[in-house]
Amino acid sequence: MGSEVPGPGADASGPEHVSAPVAHAWAIAAAHAAVGVPAADAEAAAWTARGWADVAVGCLALDDPPGPLRLLGPRGPEPVSAFGGLDEVIRAVPVACGGQHAARLRRLRELAGPVPPWYPDAGQVAGPVRAVGPLAWQAADLIARFGHELMAVGAGLPWPASCPLSSDRQLAWGARYRPSPRDAHRTVRLPVNRRLARRTWMCLPGPAGPGAAVAEVPSVASPLAQQIWRGIHEGAHLDHLAALRPAAPSPAEFGAGLLVAESYAMAVEIVAAVECLLAGEGHAVWQLGAGLIERATRLPGGSDPAPEFADLPTLSEVYVLGPLDVLAGGAAARRLPGDIAGPLHARWSAARAAYPPAAEFADAAADLAGSRPPENTY
Numbered sequence: 001m002g003s004e005v006p007g008p009g010a011d012a013s014g015p016e017h018v019s020a021p022v023a024h025a026w027a028i029a030a031a032h033a034a035v036g037v038p039a040a041d042a043e044a045a046a047w048t049a050r051g052w053a054d055v056a057v058g059c060l061a062l063d064d065p066p067g068p069l070r071l072l073g074p075r076g077p078e079p080v081s082a083f084g085g086l087d088e089v090i091r092a093v094p095v096a097c098g099g100q101h102a103a104r105l106r107r108l109r110e111l112a113g114p115v116p117p118w119y120p121d122a123g124q125v126a127g128p129v130r131a132v133g134p135l136a137w138q139a140a141d142l143i144a145r146f147g148h149e150l151m152a153v154g155a156g157l158p159w160p161a162s163c164p165l166s167s168d169r170q171l172a173w174g175a176r177y178r179p180s181p182r183d184a185h186r187t188v189r190l191p192v193n194r195r196l197a198r199r200t201w202m203c204l205p206g207p208a209g210p211g212a213a214v215a216e217v218p219s220v221a222s223p224l225a226q227q228i229w230r231g232i233h234e235g236a237h238l239d240h241l242a243a244l245r246p247a248a249p250s251p252a253e254f255g256a257g258l259l260v261a262e263s264y265a266m267a268v269e270i271v272a273a274v275e276c277l278l279a280g281e282g283h284a285v286w287q288l289g290a291g292l293i294e295r296a297t298r299l300p301g302g303s304d305p306a307p308e309f310a311d312l313p314t315l316s317e318v319y320v321l322g323p324l325d326v327l328a329g330g331a332a333a334r335r336l337p338g339d340i341a342g343p344l345h346a347r348w349s350a351a352r353a354a355y356p357p358a359a360e361f362a363d364a365a366a367d368l369a370g371s372r373p374p375e376n377t378y
Contacts, residue, residue, distance in 0.1 A: 018205045020080045023062040026205050027085030030055045030249040035093055037255045039314050042127035046311040049098025049105055049120050051254050052090060054199045056108035058249075059083045061188045061204060061215065063112065083112040095120040099311055107196060129311045132299050139320040139368055144296035146361045150273050150289030157282025162223040167216060167230060171238075174231025177272035177284075179343035181235070182242035185212035194219040198308075201237040203250035210248035212241040228287045236268035237261060243337040259315070263322025263332040266295070267344060270323055274351040274358045295319040321369075327362065328369035 018026075034051025037044050059082035086109075098105065098120035106122060109115045163169045167187050175181035186206065190197060200215040214234060219226055240261055241250050251257040273288035298306035299316050309316035325332040326341075327348055333341050352359040 018062060018207065022205050023059075023082035024080050024085040026062065026248055027055060027059055027082040028089055030058060030253070031086050031089035032093075033249050033251075033254040035089075038259070042125040042129050043311060043314065045095050045097065045120075045125045046099050046101055046129075047315065048093075048095050049101035050198075050312070052086065052098075052120075053101055053105040053108055054202070054253070055086055056083070056105055057190065057192070057197050057199065057215065058202050058204055059086055060108070060111065060190050060192065061202075061213065083109065087116050090120070091116065091118045094118065097121045097123040097125050099123070099125045100307065104196060104198070108192070111191070125311055129300075130313055132301055132313050132317060135368070136299065136317040136321055139317075139324055140296035140299055140302065142324070142361070142364050142368065143292050143320050146270075146357070147289040147292030147296065149357055150277065150292070151286050153277055154282045154285030154287075154289060157277070157280050157285060159283040159286075160281065162283065163227045163231070165223060165226065167214065170227050170231040171235050172231075173227065174235045174272075177232060177275050178235050178239055178268055179271065179347045180239045180243065180340040182239045184242040185214055185238045187214050187216055189216045193217055194221070199253075201234050201241070202253060203241050203246075203248045205248045210246045210250075212238050212250075214238060224283055224287050228284060228291065232269055232272050232288070233265050233291075236265040239340060240264055240336070243340045259318045259322060260332050260335045262315075262318050263326045264336055264340070264344070266319055266323035267326040267348075270327065270361075271344065271348050271351055274355050275347070278351070278354055324365040324369045328366040330369045 031052060034055055035048050037047040037051070039047050062082040095102075099122065102120035103122035106115050106119055109119060163173050171183075194200070194217045197215055197217045200217060202213055202215075203210055204213045206213075214230075221229065237252075240252055244250055244252060252261040269288055269291060273285055273292070276284040276288065294304070296302070297304040298309060299320070300310050300313055306316075322332055324330075326336070326344070327333075329345065333345075336344075348362070352362050
């Protein structure tokens with residue numbers, strides 16, 4: 001995999017602290033939200049453990065030192081901290097095994113001290129996991145073909161240098177290619193790498209109230225890949241969080257809300273790829289095309305399956321089905337705030353008009369999205 005490349009904003013400040021009771025309340029709310037997944041049985045257990053691991057990343061941003069602060073409660077000393085709140089929910093909502101996601105959760109929890117005995121075991125989740133649906137394979141094929149088209153064109157365009165590894169610089173570069181760029185977020189540096197953190201965008205309580213935050217972590221990805229990931233994909237998530245009613249946690253972080261959020265971010269990537277092509281930014285076009293192919297081939301049972309999604313078919317499918325639904329104005333688009341859905345569709349309309357292959361892709365995407373059964377939308 002190569003050595004780790006420092007994440008953008010290596011000089012970013014550490015965690016921004018709130019009072020222990022506020023951090024505790026946030027973790028309880030976020031951990032309960034992580035349980036509400038649109039899946040059942042083994043997939044639900046895996047997805048819940050994954051969501052709890054994402055909550056643990058937020059706990060690292062709120063607790064300093066990262067460990068339970070024990071205050072005297074009605075039952076004696078009780079943990080009152082973000083990790084203490086996560087512990088409380090996991091004890092009340094038992095998940096016996098969470099597979100690889102439980103392993104990540106436990107590694108994150110170890111940063112705050114010994115893992116409580118009631119945490120999910122890292123053994124394989126019990127029960128069968130459904131296969132990826134046929135519509136998702138059709139969507140994956142369409143997105144992969146468009147990705148190859150973009151990579152071929154991007155290879156022949158100028159390749160300017162990548163941005164410095166600075167969050168502000170990367171987000172500023174990506175702002176021109178995001179339909180609704182916002183700047184309402186704060187940045188924190190955490191003591192974990194991207195493979196352990198995974199989702200680095202979140203909504204946290206802060207001294208001035210809840211707001212979007214993004215974590216700076218080392219990554220094995222190239223500077224170009226980090227530029228696209230932060231400037232386009234994660235930037236779109238931050239834009240989405242800012243457009244929603246301020247709340248920590250945000251409804252866009254877990255369960256069905258996360259499916260909508262990933263659908264939007266992927267749709268922004270597709271529009272941005274065409275806009276970068278029109279602007280002559282070959283390096284970005286190539287990287288965005290490669291990203292589409294990676295999402296299409298990493299499905300469970302695909303040609304390059306990602307272990308992370310082996311037990312998460314619903315979540316893996318949304319990266320190919322979701323953007324088609326958003327761009328076609330389907331159910332996911334209707335769940336987006338109007339002030340980000342409108343600009344996205346306006347930019348997509350202009351991109352289709354300016355680049356004929358995008359119009360062909362849009363027609364095929366609309367046909368595919370229109371054939372999606374209502375029960376498979378969110």
